Amino acid sequence: MVPSDGGPFVFVADLAAPVLADEDYHHLAKARRLRSGDPLVLGDGVGRWVAARFANQQPELAGDVVFQPRPTLAIAVGFALVKGSKPELAVQKLTELGVDQIRPFVAARSVVRWDGARSATGQARLERVAREAAMQSRRPWLPEICPVASFGEVSGQPGACRADRCGGPPSLAFPLILTGPEGGWDSDELAADVPVIGLSEGVLRAETAAIAAGVVLAAMRAGLVLPAG
Amino acid sequence: MVPSDGGPFVFVADLAAPVLADEDYHHLAKARRLRSGDPLVLGDGVGRWVAARFANQQPELAGDVVFQPRPTLAIAVGFALVKGSKPELAVQKLTELGVDQIRPFVAARSVVRWDGARSATGQARLERVAREAAMQSRRPWLPEICPVASFGEVSGQPGACRADRCGGPPSLAFPLILTGPEGGWDSDELAADVPVIGLSEGVLRAETAAIAAGVVLAAMRAGLVLPAG
Numbered sequence: 001m002v003p004s005d006g007g008p009f010v011f012v013a014d015l016a017a018p019v020l021a022d023e024d025y026h027h028l029a030k031a032r033r034l035r036s037g038d039p040l041v042l043g044d045g046v047g048r049w050v051a052a053r054f055a056n057q058q059p060e061l062a063g064d065v066v067f068q069p070r071p072t073l074a075i076a077v078g079f080a081l082v083k084g085s086k087p088e089l090a091v092q093k094l095t096e097l098g099v100d101q102i103r104p105f106v107a108a109r110s111v112v113r114w115d116g117a118r119s120a121t122g123q124a125r126l127e128r129v130a131r132e133a134a135m136q137s138r139r140p141w142l143p144e145i146c147p148v149a150s151f152g153e154v155s156g157q158p159g160a161c162r163a164d165r166c167g168g169p170p171s172l173a174f175p176l177i178l179t180g181p182e183g184g185w186d187s188d189e190l191a192a193d194v195p196v197i198g199l200s201e202g203v204l205r206a207e208t209a210a211i212a213a214g215v216v217l218a219a220m221r222a223g224l225v226l227p228a229g
Numbered sequence: 230m231v232p233s234d235g236g237p238f239v240f241v242a243d244l245a246a247p248v249l250a251d252e253d254y255h256h257l258a259k260a261r262r263l264r265s266g267d268p269l270v271l272g273d274g275v276g277r278w279v280a281a282r283f284a285n286q287q288p289e290l291a292g293d294v295v296f297q298p299r300p301t302l303a304i305a306v307g308f309a310l311v312k313g314s315k316p317e318l319a320v321q322k323l324t325e326l327g328v329d330q331i332r333p334f335v336a337a338r339s340v341v342r343w344d345g346a347r348s349a350t351g352q353a354r355l356e357r358v359a360r361e362a363a364m365q366s367r368r369p370w371l372p373e374i375c376p377v378a379s380f381g382e383v384s385g386q387p388g389a390c391r392a393d394r395c396g397g398p399p400s401l402a403f404p405l406i407l408t409g410p411e412g413g414w415d416s417d418e419l420a421a422d423v424p425v426i427g428l429s430e431g432v433l434r435a436e437t438a439a440i441a442a443g444v445v446l447a448a449m450r451a452g453l454v455l456p457a458g
Contacts, residue, residue, distance in 0.1 A: 001431050096437050097429055137432055169453045200326055200447040202230050203366055208325050215444040216454065218429040224398045225445065225454040 001068075002049050002138035007039035008032055009138045011131060015044050018052065018059050025057045045134070045142040068140050070100065073172060075217040078103035078154040079210035080181035081112045086207035091126045095133035095143050097214040098221075102126070103146045103176070105154045109183035114148045123147055154178055155192045162189070163209055167198035169227035170216050177213035182206050230297075231278050231367035236268035237261055238367045240360060244273050247281065247288050254286045274363070274371040297369045299329065302401060304446040307332035307383040308439035309410035310341045315436040316351075317358045324362035324372050326443040327450075331355070332375045332405070334383045338412035343377045352376055383407055384421045391418070392438055396427035398456035399445050406442035411435050 002009050008028060012018040020028070028034045034054040042059060043049040047070060051063035077099050079090055087104060094102055104126070106113060114122045126145045134142050154160060154176075161167075161174035164185065170177065174195055182205065199212040219225045231238050237257060241247040249257070257263045263283040271288060272278040276299060280292035306328050308319055316333060323331055333355070335342060343351045355374045363371050383389060383405075390396075390403035393414065399406065403424055411434065428441040448454045 004432070093437050093440070096431075096433050097441070098431055137434070139431065170448075198448075198451060198453050200444070200453075201451045202325075202327055202368065203233070204325050205366065208322050211322070211440060212326070212444045212448075215429070215441045216448055219399075219427075219441075219445055220454070222427060222430045223457050224427050224429075225449070226457050228452050228455050 002041055002043065002140055004138065006041040006051050007054075008034070009041045009043060009049070009135050011045050011135060011142075012042050013044075015042055015048055015050050015065055018042050018061070020057045020059065028054065041138075043140050045131070045140075047140050049140050070141055071098075071221065073175060073221060074100040075172075075214075075221055076101035076103060076159075076176040077210055077213045077217070078105050078160070078176060078178040080105060080107035080179065080206060081110045081114060081148065082181055082206040083112050087122075087126060088129045090207045090210040091129045091145065092133040093211045094214040095130045095139065096137040097218045098139060099143055099214045099217065100141070101144045101146065101176075102130070103149060103154050103157075105149045105151055105178070107151055107181045108186035108189060109181045111181070111183075119148050151178075151189055151192070155194050161195040161197045162192065163199050163213055164196050165198065165201075165203065167196040169229055170197040170199070170213075170220070171227040172217070172220050175217060177217060179206065179209035179213055231270055231272065231369055233367060235270040235280050236283075237263070238270045238272060238278070238364050240274045240364060240371075241271050242273075244271055244277055244279050244294055247271050247290070249286045249288065257283060270367075272364075272369050274360070274369075276369050278369050299370055300327075300450065302404060302450060303329040304401075304443075304450055305330035305332060305388075305405040306439055306442045306446070307334050307389070307405060307407040309334060309336035309408065309435060310339045310343060310377065311410055311435040312341050316355060319436045319439040320355045320358045320374065321362040322440045323443040324359045324368065325366040326447045327368060328372055328443045328446065329370070330373045330375065330405075331359070332378060332383050332386075334378045334380055334407070336380055336410045337415035337418060338410045340410070340412075348377050380407075380418055380421070384423050390424040390426045391421065392428050392442055393425050394427065394432065396425040398458055399426040399428070399449070400456040401446070401449050404446060406446065408435065408438035408442050
Protein backbone atom coordinates (compact mmCIF):
# COMPACT_ATOMS: atom_id res chain seq x y z
CA MET A 1 0.00 0.00 0.00
CA VAL A 2 1.26 3.44 -0.87
CA PRO A 3 1.53 5.53 2.33
CA SER A 4 -1.30 7.99 2.76
CA ASP A 5 0.76 10.92 4.03
CA GLY A 6 2.75 11.72 0.89
CA GLY A 7 0.17 13.69 -1.07
CA PRO A 8 -1.94 12.52 -4.03
CA PHE A 9 -0.99 9.26 -5.75
CA VAL A 10 -0.66 9.47 -9.53
CA PHE A 11 0.40 7.03 -12.22
CA VAL A 12 3.01 8.03 -14.81
CA ALA A 13 4.45 6.03 -17.71
CA ASP A 14 8.09 6.31 -16.65
CA LEU A 15 9.15 6.83 -13.03
CA ALA A 16 12.68 7.82 -14.12
CA ALA A 17 11.44 10.70 -16.29
CA PRO A 18 7.93 11.36 -15.00
CA VAL A 19 5.45 13.38 -17.05
CA LEU A 20 1.89 13.80 -15.75
CA ALA A 21 -0.91 13.01 -18.19
CA ASP A 22 -2.86 16.17 -19.12
CA GLU A 23 -5.98 15.14 -17.19
CA ASP A 24 -3.97 14.25 -14.08
CA TYR A 25 -2.03 17.50 -14.22
CA HIS A 26 -5.22 19.55 -14.52
CA HIS A 27 -6.91 17.57 -11.75
CA LEU A 28 -3.98 18.17 -9.39
CA ALA A 29 -3.55 21.84 -10.28
CA LYS A 30 -7.23 22.81 -10.45
CA ALA A 31 -9.32 20.46 -8.31
CA ARG A 32 -6.67 19.55 -5.74
CA ARG A 33 -4.92 22.96 -6.00
CA LEU A 34 -1.38 21.63 -5.72
CA ARG A 35 1.39 24.21 -5.98
CA SER A 36 5.02 23.88 -6.97
CA GLY A 37 6.87 21.94 -4.30
CA ASP A 38 3.81 20.19 -2.84
CA PRO A 39 4.34 16.48 -2.21
CA LEU A 40 2.84 13.75 -4.35
CA VAL A 41 3.57 10.08 -4.94
CA LEU A 42 4.18 8.70 -8.42
CA GLY A 43 3.46 5.10 -9.35
CA ASP A 44 3.95 3.03 -12.48
CA GLY A 45 0.97 0.70 -11.96
CA VAL A 46 3.18 -2.37 -11.79
CA GLY A 47 4.27 -2.20 -8.17
CA ARG A 48 6.77 0.67 -8.06
CA TRP A 49 6.30 4.09 -6.50
CA VAL A 50 8.42 7.10 -5.55
CA ALA A 51 7.96 10.30 -3.54
CA ALA A 52 8.00 13.44 -5.66
CA ARG A 53 7.23 17.16 -5.66
CA PHE A 54 4.73 18.92 -7.88
CA ALA A 55 6.31 21.19 -10.53
CA ASN A 56 4.32 21.88 -13.66
CA GLN A 57 3.73 18.76 -15.67
CA GLN A 58 7.10 17.18 -14.82
CA PRO A 59 7.31 16.40 -11.10
CA GLU A 60 10.70 16.33 -9.36
CA LEU A 61 11.71 13.04 -7.75
CA ALA A 62 12.18 13.32 -3.98
CA GLY A 63 13.11 9.81 -2.86
CA ASP A 64 14.03 6.29 -3.85
CA VAL A 65 11.80 4.00 -5.84
CA VAL A 66 9.99 1.45 -3.67
CA PHE A 67 8.76 -1.85 -5.06
CA GLN A 68 5.86 -3.82 -3.61
CA PRO A 69 5.59 -7.32 -5.08
CA ARG A 70 2.19 -8.54 -6.18
CA PRO A 71 0.43 -10.71 -3.58
CA THR A 72 1.54 -14.32 -4.01
CA LEU A 73 -2.03 -15.46 -4.52
CA ALA A 74 -3.86 -13.59 -7.28
CA ILE A 75 -7.63 -13.14 -6.88
CA ALA A 76 -9.90 -12.59 -9.87
CA VAL A 77 -13.52 -11.88 -10.69
CA GLY A 78 -15.26 -12.49 -14.02
CA PHE A 79 -18.62 -10.81 -14.50
CA ALA A 80 -21.27 -11.14 -17.18
CA LEU A 81 -21.63 -7.92 -19.15
CA VAL A 82 -24.70 -5.92 -18.19
CA LYS A 83 -26.23 -2.67 -19.36
CA GLY A 84 -25.30 0.89 -18.54
CA SER A 85 -22.60 1.93 -16.10
CA LYS A 86 -22.77 -1.21 -13.95
CA PRO A 87 -19.56 -2.73 -15.36
CA GLU A 88 -17.76 0.52 -14.47
CA LEU A 89 -19.09 0.39 -10.92
CA ALA A 90 -17.96 -3.22 -10.56
CA VAL A 91 -14.47 -2.45 -11.91
CA GLN A 92 -14.13 0.58 -9.61
CA LYS A 93 -15.02 -1.45 -6.52
CA LEU A 94 -12.99 -4.53 -7.51
CA THR A 95 -9.93 -2.31 -8.04
CA GLU A 96 -10.35 -0.72 -4.60
CA LEU A 97 -10.62 -4.20 -3.11
CA GLY A 98 -7.27 -5.17 -4.67
CA VAL A 99 -8.61 -7.75 -7.13
CA ASP A 100 -5.73 -8.61 -9.49
CA GLN A 101 -7.59 -9.63 -12.61
CA ILE A 102 -11.02 -8.69 -13.97
CA ARG A 103 -12.55 -10.80 -16.74
CA PRO A 104 -15.72 -9.41 -18.36
CA PHE A 105 -17.56 -12.07 -20.36
CA VAL A 106 -20.69 -12.48 -22.45
CA ALA A 107 -23.17 -14.86 -20.86
CA ALA A 108 -26.00 -16.50 -22.81
CA ARG A 109 -28.44 -14.09 -21.15
CA SER A 110 -26.22 -10.99 -21.29
CA VAL A 111 -28.41 -8.32 -22.84
CA VAL A 112 -25.30 -6.43 -23.93
CA ARG A 113 -22.81 -7.64 -26.53
CA TRP A 114 -19.44 -6.02 -27.06
CA ASP A 115 -18.03 -6.96 -30.41
CA GLY A 116 -15.31 -5.58 -32.65
CA ALA A 117 -14.67 -1.89 -32.04
CA ARG A 118 -17.16 -1.82 -29.16
CA SER A 119 -15.14 -4.41 -27.34
CA ALA A 120 -11.94 -2.37 -27.64
CA THR A 121 -13.55 0.89 -26.51
CA GLY A 122 -15.37 -0.91 -23.68
CA GLN A 123 -12.14 -2.44 -22.44
CA ALA A 124 -10.34 0.93 -22.69
CA ARG A 125 -13.15 2.55 -20.65
CA LEU A 126 -12.87 -0.10 -17.93
CA GLU A 127 -9.09 0.40 -17.88
CA ARG A 128 -9.58 4.14 -17.29
CA VAL A 129 -11.98 3.39 -14.43
CA ALA A 130 -9.46 0.98 -12.90
CA ARG A 131 -6.64 3.53 -13.23
CA GLU A 132 -8.66 6.21 -11.42
CA ALA A 133 -9.80 3.82 -8.69
CA ALA A 134 -6.25 2.52 -8.14
CA MET A 135 -4.91 6.08 -7.80
CA GLN A 136 -7.65 7.04 -5.37
CA SER A 137 -7.21 3.91 -3.25
CA ARG A 138 -3.38 4.11 -3.53
CA ARG A 139 -2.90 0.67 -5.04
CA PRO A 140 0.57 0.31 -6.61
CA TRP A 141 -0.69 -2.47 -8.91
CA LEU A 142 -3.31 -1.87 -11.58
CA PRO A 143 -5.66 -4.81 -12.05
CA GLU A 144 -5.46 -6.57 -15.38
CA ILE A 145 -8.65 -5.95 -17.38
CA CYS A 146 -8.92 -8.88 -19.78
CA PRO A 147 -10.58 -8.56 -23.19
CA VAL A 148 -14.22 -9.61 -23.26
CA ALA A 149 -14.44 -13.38 -23.56
CA SER A 150 -17.08 -16.10 -23.78
CA PHE A 151 -18.33 -18.03 -20.74
CA GLY A 152 -16.53 -21.09 -22.11
CA GLU A 153 -13.24 -19.19 -22.16
CA VAL A 154 -13.51 -17.78 -18.63
CA SER A 155 -14.89 -20.98 -17.08
CA GLY A 156 -11.99 -22.88 -18.66
CA GLN A 157 -9.42 -20.81 -16.72
CA PRO A 158 -7.59 -22.53 -13.85
CA GLY A 159 -9.27 -21.90 -10.49
CA ALA A 160 -12.60 -20.78 -11.96
CA CYS A 161 -15.85 -21.27 -10.05
CA ARG A 162 -19.40 -20.12 -10.73
CA ALA A 163 -21.42 -18.09 -8.20
CA ASP A 164 -25.02 -19.18 -7.70
CA ARG A 165 -27.64 -19.13 -4.92
CA CYS A 166 -27.33 -22.82 -4.14
CA GLY A 167 -23.51 -22.80 -4.08
CA GLY A 168 -21.19 -23.97 -1.30
CA PRO A 169 -18.53 -21.98 0.55
CA PRO A 170 -16.15 -19.93 -1.58
CA SER A 171 -12.49 -20.79 -1.19
CA LEU A 172 -9.07 -19.51 -2.25
CA ALA A 173 -8.63 -22.86 -4.01
CA PHE A 174 -10.95 -21.29 -6.62
CA PRO A 175 -9.73 -17.69 -6.76
CA LEU A 176 -11.58 -16.77 -9.99
CA ILE A 177 -15.28 -16.27 -9.21
CA LEU A 178 -17.65 -15.88 -12.17
CA THR A 179 -20.90 -13.97 -11.58
CA GLY A 180 -23.91 -14.10 -13.90
CA PRO A 181 -26.20 -11.66 -15.70
CA GLU A 182 -29.52 -10.26 -14.38
CA GLY A 183 -31.45 -13.02 -16.15
CA GLY A 184 -29.44 -15.76 -14.46
CA TRP A 185 -27.36 -18.57 -15.93
CA ASP A 186 -28.68 -20.56 -18.89
CA SER A 187 -28.79 -24.36 -19.01
CA ASP A 188 -25.40 -24.77 -20.74
CA GLU A 189 -23.74 -22.51 -18.17
CA LEU A 190 -25.44 -24.39 -15.33
CA ALA A 191 -24.08 -27.63 -16.76
CA ALA A 192 -20.48 -26.37 -17.04
CA ASP A 193 -17.97 -28.49 -15.16
CA VAL A 194 -16.85 -25.88 -12.60
CA PRO A 195 -17.45 -25.71 -8.83
CA VAL A 196 -20.47 -23.68 -7.71
CA ILE A 197 -20.05 -21.29 -4.78
CA GLY A 198 -22.49 -19.03 -2.92
CA LEU A 199 -22.06 -15.39 -1.95
CA SER A 200 -25.21 -14.63 0.08
CA GLU A 201 -28.76 -15.75 0.58
CA GLY A 202 -31.10 -14.43 -2.07
CA VAL A 203 -30.61 -12.91 -5.47
CA LEU A 204 -28.11 -10.12 -6.04
CA ARG A 205 -28.03 -7.73 -8.97
CA ALA A 206 -25.29 -8.53 -11.45
CA GLU A 207 -22.89 -5.79 -10.36
CA THR A 208 -23.56 -6.47 -6.67
CA ALA A 209 -22.66 -10.14 -7.14
CA ALA A 210 -19.38 -9.12 -8.82
CA ILE A 211 -18.53 -6.77 -5.93
CA ALA A 212 -19.52 -9.39 -3.34
CA ALA A 213 -17.20 -11.89 -5.04
CA GLY A 214 -14.33 -9.39 -4.73
CA VAL A 215 -15.14 -8.67 -1.07
CA VAL A 216 -15.20 -12.34 -0.10
CA LEU A 217 -11.96 -13.17 -1.96
CA ALA A 218 -10.20 -10.10 -0.52
CA ALA A 219 -11.35 -10.91 3.04
CA MET A 220 -10.15 -14.51 2.66
CA ARG A 221 -6.78 -13.41 1.27
CA ALA A 222 -6.39 -10.92 4.13
CA GLY A 223 -6.88 -13.83 6.55
CA LEU A 224 -10.04 -12.30 8.02
CA VAL A 225 -12.54 -15.03 7.06
CA LEU A 226 -12.29 -18.70 6.12
CA PRO A 227 -14.48 -20.96 4.01
CA ALA A 228 -17.17 -22.57 6.20
CA GLY A 229 -17.21 -26.30 6.81
CA MET B 230 -37.32 -15.09 -0.59
CA VAL B 231 -40.26 -14.29 -2.82
CA PRO B 232 -40.35 -16.82 -5.71
CA SER B 233 -39.05 -15.39 -8.97
CA ASP B 234 -41.68 -16.89 -11.27
CA GLY B 235 -44.75 -14.97 -10.11
CA GLY B 236 -44.24 -11.70 -11.96
CA PRO B 237 -42.98 -8.38 -10.57
CA PHE B 238 -42.80 -7.95 -6.78
CA VAL B 239 -44.45 -4.79 -5.44
CA PHE B 240 -45.09 -3.42 -1.97
CA VAL B 241 -48.55 -2.21 -0.96
CA ALA B 242 -49.77 -0.77 2.32
CA ASP B 243 -52.52 -3.34 2.93
CA LEU B 244 -52.39 -6.85 1.48
CA ALA B 245 -56.11 -7.39 2.22
CA ALA B 246 -57.19 -4.41 0.14
CA PRO B 247 -54.21 -3.72 -2.11
CA VAL B 248 -53.82 -0.44 -3.95
CA LEU B 249 -50.67 0.19 -6.00
CA ALA B 250 -48.85 3.46 -5.38
CA ASP B 251 -49.05 5.76 -8.41
CA GLU B 252 -45.38 5.37 -9.30
CA ASP B 253 -45.54 1.57 -9.02
CA TYR B 254 -48.68 1.40 -11.12
CA HIS B 255 -47.13 3.52 -13.84
CA HIS B 256 -43.90 1.55 -13.74
CA LEU B 257 -45.75 -1.75 -14.14
CA ALA B 258 -48.15 -0.50 -16.82
CA LYS B 259 -45.65 1.55 -18.86
CA ALA B 260 -42.12 0.26 -18.34
CA ARG B 261 -42.99 -3.38 -17.60
CA ARG B 262 -46.09 -3.34 -19.87
CA LEU B 263 -48.27 -5.48 -17.62
CA ARG B 264 -51.84 -6.06 -18.80
CA SER B 265 -54.96 -6.97 -16.91
CA GLY B 266 -54.67 -10.51 -15.59
CA ASP B 267 -50.84 -10.66 -15.68
CA PRO B 268 -49.33 -12.15 -12.53
CA LEU B 269 -47.55 -10.10 -9.88
CA VAL B 270 -46.62 -10.63 -6.24
CA LEU B 271 -47.65 -8.16 -3.55
CA GLY B 272 -45.69 -7.70 -0.34
CA ASP B 273 -46.20 -5.62 2.79
CA GLY B 274 -42.50 -5.10 3.58
CA VAL B 275 -42.81 -6.87 6.93
CA GLY B 276 -42.55 -10.46 5.79
CA ARG B 277 -45.90 -11.21 4.14
CA TRP B 278 -46.57 -11.69 0.43
CA VAL B 279 -49.39 -12.93 -1.79
CA ALA B 280 -49.83 -13.86 -5.47
CA ALA B 281 -52.07 -11.45 -7.37
CA ARG B 282 -53.16 -10.39 -10.84
CA PHE B 283 -52.68 -6.97 -12.38
CA ALA B 284 -55.92 -5.01 -12.83
CA ASN B 285 -55.72 -1.24 -12.94
CA GLN B 286 -54.45 0.18 -9.69
CA GLN B 287 -56.20 -2.42 -7.50
CA PRO B 288 -54.72 -5.87 -8.14
CA GLU B 289 -56.86 -8.97 -7.56
CA LEU B 290 -55.61 -11.45 -4.97
CA ALA B 291 -54.83 -14.87 -6.45
CA GLY B 292 -53.56 -16.94 -3.54
CA ASP B 293 -53.01 -17.18 0.18
CA VAL B 294 -50.79 -14.85 2.15
CA VAL B 295 -47.39 -16.35 2.91
CA PHE B 296 -45.30 -15.19 5.88
CA GLN B 297 -41.53 -15.44 6.05
CA PRO B 298 -40.17 -14.70 9.53
CA ARG B 299 -37.20 -12.39 9.84
CA PRO B 300 -33.87 -14.21 10.15
CA THR B 301 -33.23 -15.03 13.80
CA LEU B 302 -29.97 -13.12 13.78
CA ALA B 303 -30.28 -9.54 12.56
CA ILE B 304 -27.29 -8.04 10.73
CA ALA B 305 -26.71 -4.30 10.60
CA VAL B 306 -24.36 -1.75 9.06
CA GLY B 307 -23.79 1.81 10.23
CA PHE B 308 -22.01 4.11 7.81
CA ALA B 309 -20.60 7.61 8.18
CA LEU B 310 -22.49 10.07 6.01
CA VAL B 311 -20.59 11.07 2.90
CA LYS B 312 -21.27 13.39 -0.03
CA GLY B 313 -23.41 12.90 -3.08
CA SER B 314 -25.25 9.72 -3.96
CA LYS B 315 -22.92 7.38 -2.12
CA PRO B 316 -25.31 6.81 0.83
CA GLU B 317 -28.00 5.78 -1.70
CA LEU B 318 -25.63 3.32 -3.37
CA ALA B 319 -24.74 1.83 0.02
CA VAL B 320 -28.41 1.49 1.03
CA GLN B 321 -29.32 -0.09 -2.31
CA LYS B 322 -26.59 -2.72 -2.02
CA LEU B 323 -27.15 -3.38 1.70
CA THR B 324 -30.86 -3.94 1.03
CA GLU B 325 -30.10 -6.42 -1.77
CA LEU B 326 -27.74 -8.22 0.59
CA GLY B 327 -30.52 -8.63 3.16
CA VAL B 328 -29.08 -6.36 5.85
CA ASP B 329 -31.83 -5.83 8.44
CA GLN B 330 -30.89 -2.46 9.84
CA ILE B 331 -29.00 0.49 8.36
CA ARG B 332 -27.70 3.20 10.68
CA PRO B 333 -26.34 6.36 9.02
CA PHE B 334 -24.27 8.45 11.41
CA VAL B 335 -22.25 11.64 11.48
CA ALA B 336 -18.56 11.00 12.10
CA ALA B 337 -16.16 13.70 13.27
CA ARG B 338 -14.73 13.84 9.73
CA SER B 339 -18.04 13.51 7.87
CA VAL B 340 -18.03 16.38 5.38
CA VAL B 341 -21.82 16.21 5.22
CA ARG B 342 -24.19 17.07 8.07
CA TRP B 343 -27.86 16.24 8.02
CA ASP B 344 -29.73 18.30 10.54
CA GLY B 345 -33.34 19.24 11.11
CA ALA B 346 -35.39 19.09 7.91
CA ARG B 347 -32.41 17.79 5.94
CA SER B 348 -32.21 14.79 8.20
CA ALA B 349 -35.88 13.90 7.65
CA THR B 350 -35.70 14.30 3.86
CA GLY B 351 -32.42 12.39 3.75
CA GLN B 352 -33.91 9.52 5.72
CA ALA B 353 -37.03 9.50 3.51
CA ARG B 354 -34.82 9.36 0.41
CA LEU B 355 -32.87 6.40 1.77
CA GLU B 356 -36.17 4.66 2.62
CA ARG B 357 -37.31 5.08 -0.99
CA VAL B 358 -34.03 3.60 -2.23
CA ALA B 359 -34.43 0.65 0.14
CA ARG B 360 -38.04 0.08 -0.97
CA GLU B 361 -37.05 -0.04 -4.65
CA ALA B 362 -34.06 -2.30 -3.99
CA ALA B 363 -36.17 -4.68 -1.86
CA MET B 364 -38.80 -4.93 -4.59
CA GLN B 365 -36.20 -5.57 -7.27
CA SER B 366 -34.36 -8.19 -5.21
CA ARG B 367 -37.68 -9.71 -4.00
CA ARG B 368 -36.98 -9.27 -0.28
CA PRO B 369 -40.17 -9.60 1.81
CA TRP B 370 -38.63 -7.55 4.64
CA LEU B 371 -37.68 -3.91 4.22
CA PRO B 372 -34.54 -2.94 6.12
CA GLU B 373 -35.01 -0.49 8.95
CA ILE B 374 -33.39 2.84 8.07
CA CYS B 375 -32.61 4.49 11.39
CA PRO B 376 -32.57 8.28 11.83
CA VAL B 377 -29.13 9.84 11.50
CA ALA B 378 -27.30 9.51 14.80
CA SER B 379 -23.95 10.43 16.32
CA PHE B 380 -20.99 8.05 16.44
CA GLY B 381 -21.49 7.80 20.20
CA GLU B 382 -25.07 6.66 19.71
CA VAL B 383 -24.32 4.00 17.10
CA SER B 384 -21.18 2.73 18.81
CA GLY B 385 -23.18 2.36 22.03
CA GLN B 386 -25.57 -0.12 20.40
CA PRO B 387 -25.28 -3.78 21.45
CA GLY B 388 -23.06 -5.78 19.09
CA ALA B 389 -21.38 -2.74 17.54
CA CYS B 390 -17.85 -2.96 16.15
CA ARG B 391 -15.73 -0.50 14.19
CA ALA B 392 -14.17 -1.37 10.82
CA ASP B 393 -10.56 -0.34 10.34
CA ARG B 394 -7.51 -1.47 8.39
CA CYS B 395 -5.77 -2.99 11.37
CA GLY B 396 -8.84 -4.83 12.64
CA GLY B 397 -9.25 -8.52 13.42
CA PRO B 398 -11.70 -11.00 11.93
CA PRO B 399 -15.34 -9.89 11.73
CA SER B 400 -17.81 -12.10 13.59
CA LEU B 401 -21.55 -12.55 14.05
CA ALA B 402 -20.96 -11.85 17.74
CA PHE B 403 -20.67 -8.23 16.56
CA PRO B 404 -23.39 -8.01 13.92
CA LEU B 405 -23.41 -4.18 13.68
CA ILE B 406 -20.37 -3.03 11.70
CA LEU B 407 -19.62 0.71 11.66
CA THR B 408 -17.67 2.06 8.68
CA GLY B 409 -15.95 5.45 8.62
CA PRO B 410 -15.83 8.52 6.40
CA GLU B 411 -13.33 9.20 3.56
CA GLY B 412 -11.08 11.13 5.93
CA GLY B 413 -10.85 8.22 8.38
CA TRP B 414 -11.74 8.00 12.05
CA ASP B 415 -10.73 10.80 14.42
CA SER B 416 -8.91 10.27 17.71
CA ASP B 417 -12.07 10.09 19.86
CA GLU B 418 -13.61 7.51 17.54
CA LEU B 419 -10.37 5.51 17.52
CA ALA B 420 -10.46 5.52 21.31
CA ALA B 421 -14.08 4.29 21.56
CA ASP B 422 -14.48 1.10 23.56
CA VAL B 423 -15.74 -1.15 20.74
CA PRO B 424 -14.05 -4.09 19.00
CA VAL B 425 -12.17 -3.28 15.79
CA ILE B 426 -12.62 -5.56 12.79
CA GLY B 427 -11.06 -5.59 9.32
CA LEU B 428 -12.76 -5.98 5.96
CA SER B 429 -9.85 -6.11 3.48
CA GLU B 430 -6.26 -5.09 3.04
CA GLY B 431 -5.89 -1.48 2.06
CA VAL B 432 -8.16 1.51 2.17
CA LEU B 433 -11.71 1.36 0.83
CA ARG B 434 -13.89 4.31 -0.11
CA ALA B 435 -16.59 5.02 2.43
CA GLU B 436 -19.46 3.46 0.47
CA THR B 437 -17.33 0.46 -0.53
CA ALA B 438 -16.51 -0.22 3.12
CA ALA B 439 -20.23 -0.14 3.99
CA ILE B 440 -21.05 -2.58 1.17
CA ALA B 441 -18.13 -4.83 2.14
CA ALA B 442 -19.43 -4.92 5.72
CA GLY B 443 -22.83 -6.07 4.43
CA VAL B 444 -21.27 -8.73 2.18
CA VAL B 445 -19.16 -10.20 4.96
CA LEU B 446 -22.05 -10.26 7.47
CA ALA B 447 -24.44 -11.79 4.88
CA ALA B 448 -21.91 -14.46 3.87
CA MET B 449 -21.32 -15.35 7.54
CA ARG B 450 -25.06 -15.53 8.26
CA ALA B 451 -25.58 -17.72 5.17
CA GLY B 452 -22.99 -20.11 6.62
CA LEU B 453 -20.62 -19.62 3.68
CA VAL B 454 -17.65 -18.13 5.55
CA LEU B 455 -16.44 -18.12 9.15
CA PRO B 456 -14.31 -15.69 11.14
CA ALA B 457 -10.62 -16.62 10.80
CA GLY B 458 -8.68 -17.86 13.82
